[in-house]
Amino acid sequence: MMIPFPLIFATVLALTVLSGIAAMVVAFVGNTRSNETHRRLVEVLAQIALLGAGALITLLGRAADAG
Numbered sequence: 001m002m003i004p005f006p007l008i009f010a011t012v013l014a015l016t017v018l019s020g021i022a023a024m025v026v027a028f029v030g031n032t033r034s035n036e037t038h039r040r041l042v043e044v045l046a047q048i049a050l051l052g053a054g055a056l057i058t059l060l061g062r063a064a065d066a067g
Helices: 005-029 038-067
Strands: none
Touching: 005 038
16 A cells, blocks of 8 residues: 555655754754754754755656656
């Protein structure tokens, strides 16, 4: 059974947006200058958001090719 495209797209979109928002919140609220853990968390969340953005572009490209 194949997973419907809108469900995959919505899931990737939600994870991308939530990771980006979480990175911004931790960066603004947390003390990233003196706390290495907060800094690393922001870096990882930002990487997840960037990978998600790339995945969204790829998904949209494949949907355009298929449609």
